[in-house]
Amino acid sequence: MSKFMKTVENRYHYSLVVLRELVRTDFKLRYQGSFLGIAWSVLKPLMLFCVMYVVFAKFLRMSDGTPTYPVVLLLGISTWQFVEEATSVGLRSVVDRGDLLRKIHFPNYIVVVSSTIGALISYAINLVVVLVFALFSHVQFTWRVLLLPLNFIELYILSLGIALLLSSMYVYFRDIAHLWDVLKQVLFYAMPVIYPLGMVMDNQSLQPFGKLIAQMQLLNPIAQTVQDIRHNLIAPETQPTIWTISGHVWMGLIPVALSVFIFWLGIYVFRKNNRKFAEVM
Template identity: 30%
Template sequence: MRHSSSLVVIEPNKSWFDLKLRSFWDYRELLYFLAWRDLKARYSQTVMGLAWAVVQPLFMMLVFTVVFSKIAQLPSDGIPYPLFAYAALVPWTYFAKSLDRSGFSVVAESNLITKIYFPRLIIPLSATLGGLLDFAIAFLLLVAMMLWFGVLPTWKLVTVPLFLALTVLASLSVSLWLSAFFVKYRDVAALIPLLTQVWMFGSPVAYSASMVPQGWVAFYNLNPMVGVIGGFRWALLGTPAPDPMFLAVNVVTISVSLLLGMAYFNRMANTFADVI
């Protein structure tokens, strides 16, 4: 019997943008294993199991409904406020949880990093992709709420995967920076919860983007989650569509941040085993 073997040559990156993307395919089984292991660890020995995926957005929706709809009486673009808020909380919760898991992922895998070679980018990527199951479960509840409130989906529903892809890329682009910084600066552990809290109120989660003063609109739309959340509401609930120009700016912002984040992460990955 013949056994095939392959030789892997490990050498420093020749440039900042030597991303070696082919290695993701070569190590696809490791990517799958890490994502699956994260899911099993998260839900093993839990009473509610996968139901925890909807607990946070559901309770946040209830709090927002009381505070922002009943007390502050904020407008919701003609949509029942619980549905209006939950439609934004589904992508936002995925984004926030991805930052939390991915930001600490490299340090959490220190034993693996110091023992074997593999593309380090797989670690934050697996942590980001591991949240898609939670997203899917929360999305099913969103569909049930739409039927309950009599809001039927239209052809716009086919654009949801595009906005989900933007959410994943936005999460990964930020996570790469945070995870690389956290290896060297443990202050990032305190920064991530603060960042997500401030970022949430800087995004149209609890309120409509139409409430933003005109003079702040251009600056406000630099936030990529503005286009993502607006896109989800438009695709599912029929609210006003995001401005195409600002949505294009969001795509460019996410793309540039992701490319630079991958370059910086790969450059710093050469020192991870020594610093950790």
């Protein structure tokens, strides 16, 4: 086992060094020249949360009727912000690092991975803020928090897969950035991020298809991971997931399988085209 680990370390040592330096540089440059600096990684989702909470929870009365809903809303927004940042920055990462890729020899995928890790660091900071809010809201944590690492792994490989796929296409088709911007908005409002899933299941105008529509929403792997994280961290009683509303194990595995497939597809497309990136750019 030790021999295997040593072989892996020797093989990927250079790549890990480059990855670490890129992540460090990107994170420093992100807030360079800003008065508040790294604090913006916390302030941005908090400001968005305040706007969403006032508009949807206070004026439009979108709530699940529990004291934990503000924390659930903040957690959903923070999780979506991670997916949005990881995919948007990852989409442009190869083109933005084109000069570096032509001058220095290292695996091209590292620039995409470094961009997603930068988004992951911001997400980790936001989760600390969510935990503080949860403590003040007297959230009762359960054993389900032990399942969170699996949720975060699924969320990351899904975001990385999308980023690899989009970055490959963006080298050839710059319109992909505009299409993805539109698709992100569609995905955001098609998922129960700012509104509780119960509003779909209990909506009288959607009956008798409310539950079916909710299940279809949760077949989206992004929506499924958002709900799973909310369910396992904040409110298992009030946050339904595909596992709890479908009654079938295989339905719960569909979004997981889609996440793995998107990750594999991203790797496949990127590896197939990455040698031509320097020529095209």
